[in-house]
Amino acid sequence: MNPYLKNLNRIEFVVTLACTGRCKHCSVGEHTDTGEHINGDIAADLVQKVASNYHIDSLMTFGGEPLLYPNEVCQIHAAAREEGIASRSVITNGFFS
DSSP, rough: GGGGGOOOOOEEEEEESSOOOOOOOOOOHHHHHOOOOOOHHHHHHHHHHHHHHHHEEOOEEEEOOOGHHHHHHHHHHHHHHHTOEEEEEOOOOOOOO
């Protein structure tokens, strides 16, 4: 086991840098939507591989606005649920609520 990863217990994914908000306090930048976003299949596979080698307590998806790509977010969180990761969260600006 890699000694630098021995305390790995959380997985975080940036789904996209695109965002529906233009918050002045945001540190990420303009959040322009280029259509680039995480590949849900690859991310879900990574969740399964990491969780099979480490005790993962929590998973988080954020961005930009992750709910611009709800299918990918659901895919990632479903993989986490299947791996028994009980604490799963999404950071969103609430635009779609």
